Amino acid sequence: LSFGYKSTSYFSRSDSDVRDFASELLSALRASRKSQIEKQRPIIFVCHSLGGIVFKQAVVRAHEQDHFYASLLEKIQGVVFFATPHRGSDLALWGSIASRVVQAATLGFTTNAKLSQDLKVNSEMLKSISDSFAYRGGNFRVRSFYETEFMPKLNCRVVDKDSATLGWGNELDIASSSNHSNICKFPSPVDQRYQTAVFAISEMIDIKLETVNPPFTASQEKCMEQLNAEYEHHLGQIDDPVPGTCEWVLSHQKFQQWQSWPGSSLLWITSSAGCGKSVMAKFLVNHFQAKREAGIARNFGYFFFMDGVGNQDNASATVSALLHQLYHSQHGLISHALKKFEGTPSHVFGRFSTLWPVLVSSVDDASANDIVWVLDGLDECEPKSLRQFITTFSNFFDSRSSTESQLSKTSLKIILLSRPNSLMQQILGLFADKDLIRVEHNNKFRLAGEDESQAITADILQFAQRKINDLASASALPGEVLERLEKRLVVGADFTFLWISLVIKMVEDSTVNGISVAGVESILNTSSLDDVYRHLLLGTSRTHLKKTRKLLSIILASARPLTIEEMCVAVEVEADYSDPRTESVQLLGRLLHRPFDNHVRQLCGHFVRIRRRKLYFVHQTARAFLMTESFGQDSDPQPSRALSLADHDMAYDANETWKPINLDQANSTLLKICVAYIRMFEAEGDVENDSSWNDGQIAQYLEMCKGNPPRAFFPYAAVYWVQHYRPVRKQLDHQYDELLQPGTKLFEAWIKVHTSWV
Numbered sequence: 001l002s003f004g005y006k007s008t009s010y011f012s013r014s015d016s017d018v019r020d021f022a023s024e025l026l027s028a029l030r031a032s033r034k035s036q037i038e039k040q041r042p043i044i045f046v047c048h049s050l051g052g053i054v055f056k057q058a059v060v061r062a063h064e065q066d067h068f069y070a071s072l073l074e075k076i077q078g079v080v081f082f083a084t085p086h087r088g089s090d091l092a093l094w095g096s097i098a099s100r101v102v103q104a105a106t107l108g109f110t111t112n113a114k115l116s117q118d119l120k121v122n123s124e125m126l127k128s129i130s131d132s133f134a135y136r137g138g139n140f141r142v143r144s145f146y147e148t149e150f151m152p153k154l155n156c157r158v159v160d161k162d163s164a165t166l167g168w169g170n171e172l173d174i175a176s177s178s179n180h181s182n183i184c185k186f187p188s189p190v191d192q193r194y195q196t197a198v199f200a201i202s203e204m205i206d207i208k209l210e211t212v213n214p215p216f217t218a219s220q221e222k223c224m225e226q227l228n229a230e231y232e233h234h235l236g237q238i239d240d241p242v243p244g245t246c247e248w249v250l251s252h253q254k255f256q257q258w259q260s261w262p263g264s265s266l267l268w269i270t271s272s273a274g275c276g277k278s279v280m281a282k283f284l285v286n287h288f289q290a291k292r293e294a295g296i297a298r299n300f301g302y303f304f305f306m307d308g309v310g311n312q313d314n315a316s317a318t319v320s321a322l323l324h325q326l327y328h329s330q331h332g333l334i335s336h337a338l339k340k341f342e343g344t345p346s347h348v349f350g351r352f353s354t355l356w357p358v359l360v361s362s363v364d365d366a367s368a369n370d371i372v373w374v375l376d377g378l379d380e381c382e383p384k385s386l387r388q389f390i391t392t393f394s395n396f397f398d399s400r401s402s403t404e405s406q407l408s409k410t411s412l413k414i415i416l417l418s419r420p421n422s423l424m425q426q427i428l429g430l431f432a433d434k435d436l437i438r439v440e441h442n443n444k445f446r447l448a449g450e451d452e453s454q455a456i457t458a459d460i461l462q463f464a465q466r467k468i469n470d471l472a473s474a475s476a477l478p479g480e481v482l483e484r485l486e487k488r489l490v491v492g493a494d495f496t497f498l499w500i501s502l503v504i505k506m507v508e509d510s511t512v513n514g515i516s517v518a519g520v521e522s523i524l525n526t527s528s529l530d531d532v533y534r535h536l537l538l539g540t541s542r543t544h545l546k547k548t549r550k551l552l553s554i555i556l557a558s559a560r561p562l563t564i565e566e567m568c569v570a571v572e573v574e575a576d577y578s579d580p581r582t583e584s585v586q587l588l589g590r591l592l593h594r595p596f597d598n599h600v601r602q603l604c605g606h607f608v609r610i611r612r613r614k615l616y617f618v619h620q621t622a623r624a625f626l627m628t629e630s631f632g633q634d635s636d637p638q639p640s641r642a643l644s645l646a647d648h649d650m651a652y653d654a655n656e657t658w659k660p661i662n663l664d665q666a667n668s669t670l671l672k673i674c675v676a677y678i679r680m681f682e683a684e685g686d687v688e689n690d691s692s693w694n695d696g697q698i699a700q701y702l703e704m705c706k707g708n709p710p711r712a713f714f715p716y717a718a719v720y721w722v723q724h725y726r727p728v729r730k731q732l733d734h735q736y737d738e739l740l741q742p743g744t745k746l747f748e749a750w751i752k753v754h755t756s757w758v
Contacts, residue, residue: 003025003028003029018050018053018054018057018125018129019057019061021054021057022054022055022057022058022060022061023058023061025054025055025058026058026061026062026068026069026072029043029072030068030069030072033072036215036216036221037215039071039075040075040213040214040215041075042075042076042077043072043075043076043077044076044077044078044079044080044201044204045076045078045079045080046079046080046082046184046201047079047080047081047082047084048082048083048084048183048184049082049083049084049085049158049159049180050084051084052079052081052082052084052085052086053084053085053126053129053130055079056129056130056132056133056137057129057133059073059076059133059136059137060129060132060133060136063136063235063236064236065236065612066232066233066235066236067232067233067236067612070232074328076140077140077141077204078140078141078142078143078204079137079140079141079142079143080142080143080144080145080197080200080201080204081142081143081144081145081164082145082176082183082184083145083146083147083158083159083164083180083183083184084144084159084164085126085130085159085163085164086130086144086163086164086165086166131243134166134243136286138168138170138286138290139170139286139289139290139291139292140170141170141204142166142168142170142171142172143171143172143174143200143201143204144164144165144166144171144172144173144174145164145173145174145175145176145183145184145197145200146159146160146161146164146165146173146174146175146176147159147164147176147178147179147180147183148175148176148177148178149177149178149179150179151179151180151181152179157179157180158179158180159180161173161175172200174196174200176193176196177193178193184197213329213330213331213332214331215331216331216334219338219342220331220334220338222341223334223337223338223341224324224327224328224334226341226346226349226350227320227321227323227324227327227337228311228317228320228321228324229321229324230311230312230317230321231301231302231303231304231321231324231325233612234302234303234304234312235282235285235302235304236611236612237304237306237611237616238278238279238281238282238304239279239282239501240279240282241279241280241282241283242459242462242463242466244462245276245279245283245459245462245463246276246279246280246283246284246459247283248452248455248458248459249269249280249283249284249447249455250287252447252452252455254267254445254446254447255267255447257445258413258415258445259413261413261443262411263400263409263411263443264396264397264400264409264410264411264412264413264443265397265413265414265443265444265445266393266394266397266413266414266415266416266428266443266444266445267413267414267415267416267444267445267446267447268415268416268417268418268424268428268430268444268445268446268447269415269416269417269418269446269447269449270417270418270419270420270421270446270447270448270449270450271419271420271448271449271450271456272419272420272450272496273419273496273498273529273619273620273621274496274497274498274499274529274619274621275449275450275456275496275497275498276456276459276497276498277376277377277417277418277419277449278304278376278377278417279497280417280449281302281304281374281376281377281415281417284374284415285302285374288300288372288374298369298370298371298372299325299326299329299330299368299369299370299371299372300325300329300371300372300373301321301322301325301326301329301371301372301373301374302325302373302374302375302376303318303321303322303373303374303375303376304375304376304377305318305375305376305377305378305379305380305381306377306380306616306620307380307381307620307623308556308557308558308623309559309560309561310559310560311560312380313380313381313382313385314352314381314382314385315352315381315385315386315388315389315392316350316351316352316355316385318375318381318389319352319355319356319359320350320355322359322373323337323355323358323359323362326359326362326363326371327362329369330367330368330369332367333362333365333367333368336358336361336362336365337358337362340354340358352385352388352389352392356392360396363410363412364409364410365410368410369410370410370411370412370413371410371411371412371413372413372414372415373412373413373414373415374414374415374417375414375415375416375417376417376418377417377418377620378390378416378417378418378421378424379418379419379421379424380620383423386423386424387423387427390423390424390427390428391427393414394427394428394429394444396412397443397444400412400443401442401443401444420448420450428444428446429444430444430445430446431446459497460490460497460500461490463497463500464486464489464490464500465486467489467500467501467504468482468485468486468489468504470504471485471504471507471508474508475507475508475511476511477507477511477520481520484520485507485520489503489504496529498529498618498619498621499529499532502529502532502536502606502618503523503532505606506523506532506535506536506606507520507523509605509606510523523535529621529625530625533607533621533622533625536604536605536606536607537604537605537607537658544602544603545658547571547603548603548604549658549661550571550669551567551571551600551603551604551608552604552607552608552626552661553661553665553666553669553670554567554570554571554666554669554670554673555567555608555615555616555617556623556626556627556661556663556666557663557666557667557669557670557724558670558716558720559716559720559723559724560716560720561614561615561616562614562615562716563613563614563615563712564596564597564600564610564613564614564615565596565613565706565709565712565713566712566713566716567596567600567615568592568593568596568599568709568712569588569592569677569709569710569711569712569713570670570673570677570713570716572588572591572592573588573673573676573677573713574672574673574676584680585680585681585710585711586710588680588710589709589710592709592710597610597613600615606618607622626660626661627660627661627662627663628660664727664728664731667724667727667728668724668728668732670724671721671724671725671728671736673717674716674717674720674721674724675721675736675739677713677714677717678714678717678718678721678739678746678749678750679746679749681714681749681750682745682746682748682749701753702714702715702753714753715753717750718749718750718753718754719753719754721736721739721750722754
């Protein structure tokens with residue numbers, strides 16, 4: 001694929017910038033790879049000057065939207081840069097480089113004012129893109145050509161060697177006897193510069209060709225579809241590590257022992273809630289992905305547990321996701337799963353007891369490359385499933401604890417991250433060093449992060465400094481206030497990154513309407529996570545208490561994370577704070593708030609976060625807080641204005657207290673919402689009497705629902721209402737059994753789009 005541009009048209013667009021071109025590049029590339037063969041082709045980018053900046057921003061955007069672009073990212077083998085500016089020692093130097101690049105690229109043309117201004121004046125943007133790429137691009141093979149001749153009319157080299165090279169270990173820098181304009185223009189195929197460029201590209205292809213997998217067969221594709229592919233969006237849920245943090249773990253003695261063990265080995269990393277385990281896990285994921293792409297023949301996979309999310313809270317979902325990644329990396333290993341898949345009902349195939357033997361046989365395949373897996377948040381795994389998972393894995397590593405047992409077997413190295421957990425500690429036989437004088441665990445190791453106060457303190461300091469710098473650039477707070485804030489953050493953090501992050505967000509919100517030093521001090525008095533959570537709830541939901549509680553109950557009970565569009569509908573159905581109650585999809589549409597993401601922030605503040613248009617609690621501790629904490633409203637000032645008629649549907653009861661949300665009650669709330677919503681579709685008759693619908697028509701109807709705001713919640717309600725009904729059916733005295741009666745309009749309203757039918 002060639003994605004190029006004429007500088008005259010590129011720079012004369014009136015409203016385009018680097019991010020727009022990056023988005024256009026990704027969309028064009030994705031659209032050009034339709035068939036399975038095309039999707040398997042490795043990708044090498046060749047970029048000149050600003051094209052390299054567009055590429056770097058495209059990589060950053062692809063990581064941010066990896067649910068769309070994960071398949072592209074994993075196929076990028078390398079990049080060739082021709083005179084692309086990569087780095088400068090300070091913003092002034094970045095500004096100088098950017099200015100020369102724009103001058104060289106636009107000689108004789110009318111420039112795109114927005115892009116020119118971005119690059120010439122706002123050099124922070126150029127630096128920001130390069131910094132972000134430095135974190136995400138270390139896994140690529142890189143060839144950087146730099147100019148050695150002056151540019152005519154400018155009498156200088158536009159991008160000097162120091163800026164045109166990254167200085168990475170996976171980079172080869174190559175001098176080119178050319179100027180900035182003709183560095184990628186060649187007079188003939190026999191030209192020496194052309195031969196050098198072609199060799200640089202072919203060298204990267206030759207290195208990687210032997211690892212390209214043949215396409216899956218039709219039966220193998222069906223088998224892959226039965227495995228859990230939901231892991232692809234896990235990384236997007238986690239904040240990026242601040243540069244310079246987390247690196248201490250790589251040099252830690254326990255990590256080194258685990259890594260240098262000659263065969264299979266397990267490392268358990270523990271630390272308390274809010275201390276950055278998931279960010280550490282993401283750091284490790286990026287570290288091993290970079291090593292794999294740097295040429296190490298190793299399979300890599302990851303999984304992030306999340307309590308209450310069906311595809312993220314149990315052992316079978318985990319093993320299924322690990323197998324999906326293993327087979328995606330080495331197609332030939334899927335033969336082990338195919339045998340089971342073709343002779344086993346789908347509901348049995350997905351069980352842990354079925355998938356575990358498949359995993360072991362796949363790992364022990366003579367052709368399997370060595371494997372590294374990173375699993376985060378095991379303490380969020382469903383308790384019964386956790387015991388099964390840990391026991392099975394512990395036995396696996398015990399059977400491979402001796403060097404002799406590892407002969408002719410694949411090396412499987414796994415990192416588990418969780419809070420300290422008595423069950424895991426007992427089963428794995430791993431205790432913190434402070435608990436035992438001498439423990440010999442052979443191939444199982446524990447790194448107790450709760451004992452690494454010096455390393456955590458250093459990370460906390462860097463994290464706080466980064467947050468303060470970001471706040472300084474986005475607010476008008478004076479320097480002395482920011483300095484005092486930074487000191488208080490470091491002292492009050494108690495090794496908790498989450499507390500710092502939430503406190504900073506509260507300060508940011510307060511600066512919108514102006515905040516005093518006393519106001520900052522008041523926020524800093526929230527000395528614990530629970531204090532922060534109380535502040536978040538009381539500070540954002542005084543006039544929306546019932547609706548806030550309902551929204552949080554829905555998130556708590558939902559079988560999977562809801563999209564913004566789904567929640568926008570669900571929170572209005574069966575609204576006991578709404579008058580009149582909605583009885584049709586059409587009437588419901590009039591109640592929906594737009595933009596709903598703003599409405600969510602109004603209701604819940606930072607208690608809820610939005611990632612890839614899906615709603616999550618800000619942290620697992622927030623979920624636990626909702627289920628255990630109770631507090632009154634008397635400490636909170638009364639609303640400063642009388643409620644208008646527009647606010648009446650969300651009226652605040654000053655006498656009401658915040659009580660813990662019971663999970664069963666939350667489940668019943670969501671069940672009632674689903675049933676009431678399905679009844680609207682019974683009345684509309686969208687689906688009933690359409691017995692001739694095929695799979696394609698059903699899929700088309702569901703897509704229509706997703707794109708029609710009042711109908712956006714239907715795919716969830718139709719599929720998951722049974723799951724919410726099953727555990728409370730007896731308690732509700734079979735109240736909703738009428739939905740299970742074949743032949744009725746109510747039954748027809750949901751069954752045809754349910755997974756059991758489709």
